[in-house]
Amino acid sequence: MMRLIKLLLLTIVLIAFINSANATSIREEDIWIFQGSYELGIGERAYLEGFTVKLNDISNGTVPTATLLIYSNSVYMEAFEVDAGVNNEHIYDGELKINVVSIENNRISLNIYKHKSELVWVTDIPKTAFKAGDSLSGNDYRITLKAINGSTADLVVRVGEEEYQRTYNSGDYEKFSEDFMINIVYINMDTQEVFIETLKPGAPQIRIDVGNLQESYEPNDYVEYELVVTNNGTIPLHGIILTTECDDGEVELVTQQHSILDPQKKKKFQIRIKPYIEPVTRNITITTSVEGYDYRGNKYNNQIKTEATVNSYISIEKKVTSKEKTSDNPEFGTEQYFQINITVTNKADFQTAVTVTDVLPPEFIPNDIENAEWSMVLAAGETKTIGYFASSTEPGNFTFEPATVAWKDSGETYTMQSNPIEETFHVSGSRVILQKEISSSYMVVGETIDIILKVTNEGDRDIDISFRETIPDELSYVVGEREWHGTLAAGTTKEFRYTVKAERAGEYYLPETELSLTDENGKKENMVSDELFLYIDDAPTEVDDQYYEQTYNQLDASASYPSDTSVADPDITSIEVMKFLVSSFVSLLALIAIVPTFAYLFISRVYK
Structure with missing residues (x-):
């Protein structure tokens, strides 16, 4: 029973194998398979499946002839002579057929076939x-x-x-x-x-993909990437020729070959372009065409355009490093300083003069340099680094702007910035703000005003403060806090207020308030407030008060009216009104008549 089962299984396998083999044999044909069209110069080769054909020389006689060499798996096999006339075909070992299309301009055009069984x-x-x-x-x-x-x-x-x-x-x-x-x-x-x-x-189908393309390339390096050719068709692709062109650089291999690409198989080609040197970063376009043939010599092709970014031949890089101040640094307030390095490179094959400028945050002061601008000459391929230090005058969070390089090329000025610095840098320390105010800048002797001090710690470190107010002789202390010593916590404000009385008239400037500061590291500093103007007026005396009162009463009396306010103007009758109007009219008429009379007399006298 077991032997019967094994025999049955073997029969099924054999039938399946026979059917599969039969199906495969139906789809294949033993024919001359077109391998591709090639145009060769002297010394150039056509790479085929298992063979290589090389053009050895050309004789330009009446009928040009060419000598071709055949290699099998890189081993020399034979040499033969062909022309474009009756001797235009050569068959090697019944397996390779070479047809000459033309011989001209020291080049030969060939169609090559290989006899084999292949999927059709x-x-x-x-x-x-x-x-x-x-x-x-x-x-x-x-x-x-x-x-x-x-x-x-x-x-x-x-x-x-x-x-x-x-x-x-x-x-x-x-x-x-x-x-x-x-x-x-x-x-x-x-x-x-x-x-x-x-x-x-069946038919082949060419697909082209780009691989390993970098984000950008330097002008003194090759633009290099992979081009992946895939046969997405159903039968093999023969005589594959890849051609690369670029107007913005020199192509290392303009033409590349591959003999055969079976269905769903891939072939990787390396593309290398030496870009031309330019002062600006730009995109270059690389055009690659792929062509190949099916077994009958039908041509298939595809094309892809690849854009690659090539950087300027001048590059600039800025790096900012935060450093902690040492304990022996006497500077008060902040705990960090910064090292700034700017690196400039000339990647061209000629020297270039450049100017580098940098910008610091407004709270920063550079150390040991007058300004952040440098001029230099970079030799071909040279790199120079500028380094300096800077410190912040106050704590907080800060960002840095890119550095800039400028240069000239063919009379035109170009500028470039370093990459943005994304990092935010924190500076720890104390920042004290002192404000001094008075409740009024005008007072009279004997009056009082308030003097207010506001001390704010805007830093992120606690700080010890102390002060003692000096009161001038023109004022006397009444009440309030005119001195203090203690710790002001980070981010807090403390207000002090005291009252003074005016003792003597005059114009004065209140003395500055001096604030003594000590940070957590024991570093000390003093700061002073602004001077405040104060005008003290004399107080009126008792005699002056009586004089003012008497004067006021006199003025008030002169402005009074009698109780009888019935006084009226005399009545004016209508007849009197008419008389007034008539006399006014006559006077006006007489005046008008006199003017021409005087003019006549004057003219008569002049021309008499």
């Missing part, structure tokens, strides 16, 4: 079950099952305008044209069905 056919319509009378239509063909007679099937196959009557057994196949084949997969006599598939010539 692919499925058009998959295996389909037919019963008598069923039909199947495809591209310019139609198949009809007329009948099944025992183990054979009678079919009518119409291709274009031609009709064929055929009888097939299981496993039979027939090629009706270079573009159509029929395969009788299986005839099932029990179900009276025929399983048929149709086939058509």
Whole structure:
């Protein structure tokens, strides 16, 4: 029983293998496979599948001839002479056929073929079950099952305008044209069905992808990346030629070759471009074309444009490093200082004069330099680094701007900034603000005013403060806090207020308040407030008060009116009004008449 089972399994495997082998053999043809078209100069080679053809020399006679060399797996095999006339074909060992297309300008054009069995056919319509009378239509063909007679099937196959009557057994196949084949997969006599598939010539398909392309390239380096060519078709691609062009640089290998690329296989090519030197960062365009052929010599191609960023030949880099101040540093207030390094490089093959400028935050002071601007000459390929230190005058969070380099090229000025510095730097320490105010800048002798002191610690460290106010002789202390010693916590404000009395008139400036500071590290500093102006007026005396009161009463009396306010103007009658109007009119008329009279007399006297 066990032997029977093993025999059955073996039979199934053999049948599957035979069917698979049969299916493969149907799809392949033993023919001359086109390997590609090549144009060679003297010394150049065509790389084929297993062979290499080299142009050794050209003789430019009446009929130009060329000597070709054949290598098999890099081993020299033979030399032969060809021309573009009757001697234009050469077959090597029944396996390699070389056809000469032309010989001119010291170059030879060749079409090369290789005799081999290769995949040609692919499925058009998959295996389909037919019963008598069923039909199947495809591209310019139609198949009809007329009948099944025992183990054979009678079919009518119409291709274009031609009709064929055929009888097939299981496993039979027939090629009706270079573009159509029929395969009788299986005839099932029990179900009276025929399983048929149709086939058509396959085709390669070229896909191009870019790999390992960098974000940017330096002008003194190669623009280098991978170009991946994939055959996404159904049959092999032959005679692959990759051509690269670039208007902004020199291509190291303009043309590259590969003999064959099977379906779904990849081939990686290295692209190398030496970019031209330019003063500005720009994108260069690289155009790569890929062409190849199927077994019949049909040409397939694809193209891709790749953009690569090439940097300017001048580069600048800025680096900021925070450092802790040492314990012996006498500076008060902040605990960090900064080291700034600016690196400038000339990547051109000629020297360049540059000017570098840097900008610090407004709270910063550079150490030991007058300004942050430097001029220098960079030799070809030279790098120089500028280093300096800077300190903040107050604590807080700070950011740094990029540095700038400027230079001239062909009379035009170019500028470039270093990359932005994203980091925010923190400076620890104390920052004390002292404000002194008075409640009034004007007072009278004997009056009082308040003097207010506000002390704010805007830093992130506690600080000890102390002060003692000096009161001038013109004032006397009344009440309040005019001295203090203690700790002012970070981020807090303390207010002090005291009252003084005016003792003597005059114009005065209140003395500055001096504040003594000691930070957590024991470093000391003093700060002073502004001077405040104060005007003290004399107080009025008792005699002055009586004089002012008497004067006021006199003025008040002169402005008074009698109790009888019935005094009225005399009445004016209408007759008096008329008399006034008439006399006014007569006077005006007389005045008008006098003016011409005087003018006449004056003129008569002049011309008398």
